[in-house]
Amino acid sequence: MGYRFTDLTAACQDDWRAYIEHDFVRQLGQGHLADDAFRHYLKQDYLFLIHFARAYALAAYKSPTLADLRQAHEGLKAIVDVELELHVGYCREWGISEQQLAELPEARATLAYTRYVLDTGNRGDLLDLHVALAPCLVGYGEIANWLNAQPDTLRGDANPYDAWIAMYEGEEFQAAMHAELAWIDARLADVTPARFDALTRIFRDATRLEIDFWQMGLDGSD
Numbered sequence: 241m242g243y244r245f246t247d248l249t250a251a252c253q254d255d256w257r258a259y260i261e262h263d264f265v266r267q268l269g270q271g272h273l274a275d276d277a278f279r280h281y282l283k284q285d286y287l288f289l290i291h292f293a294r295a296y297a298l299a300a301y302k303s304p305t306l307a308d309l310r311q312a313h314e315g316l317k318a319i320v321d322v323e324l325e326l327h328v329g330y331c332r333e334w335g336i337s338e339q340q341l342a343e344l345p346e347a348r349a350t351l352a353y354t355r356y357v358l359d360t361g362n363r364g365d366l367l368d369l370h371v372a373l374a375p376c377l378v379g380y381g382e383i384a385n386w387l388n389a390q391p392d393t394l395r396g397d398a399n400p401y402d403a404w405i406a407m408y409e410g411e412e413f414q415a416a417m418h419a420e421l422a423w424i425d426a427r428l429a430d431v432t433p434a435r436f437d438a439l440t441r442i443f444r445d446a447t448r449l450e451i452d453f454w455q456m457g458l459d460g461s462d
């Protein structure tokens with residue numbers, strides 16, 4: 241029997257839940273996340289997204305088939321056309337100008353996560369890279385769905401972070417997430433147990449770096 245994406249999350253269930261249900265996420269869903277924490281997160285996320293777009297471009301470079309190339313393109317589009325497009329306008333609403341974004345120093349959590357993924361993609365193969373990227377694309381789609389399932393999540397004008405949830409529950413982002421899940425499921429179907437263990441290590445490390453990214457937002461750390 242082959243592996244699936246859900247075997248990756250099952251293999252590091254504690255880290256995966258700590259990421260999806262992080263305090264930053266809960267407070268954002270309940271609408272009482274501190275403004276400064278969100279602003280710090282938003283700024284660093286701009287830098288993060290630029291490096292992750294580079295990582296999808298690396299996935300395109302490493303793609304041997306048209307189907308693989310299309311999948312890398314899907315991820316790149318989700319970041320550049322959906323997230324970054326909304327992000328810049330969203331930052332403006334939160335009082336952060338494009339000039340400020342261009343001059344931002346990178347926080348350590350941003351550096352660690354983005355360079356880890358780029359390094360994993362450079363030294364590994366295409367599946368290593370997609371698995372390192374998965375907590376980002378699949379995780380945020382799952383977070384939006386998890387938030388919507390929580391009775392204390394506030395939606396609409398009552399929650400200043402409603403637009404953030406709306407972006408990740410939106411059709412385009414959810415479609416990109418499902419396409420990524422299908423691509424990973426198809427590749428995991430015929431890996432050996434040893435290869436699956438190596439992929440689990442990558443997935444767990446990237447998930448732990450996502451947890452650090454939330455914590456960086458809460459702590460305002462640089």
Ligand SMILES: Cc1ncc(CN)c(N)n1
Binds near residue numbers: 289380
């Ligand atoms: C840190 C982080 N991880 C994931 C995502 C969703 N692409 C994001 N915007 N930022």
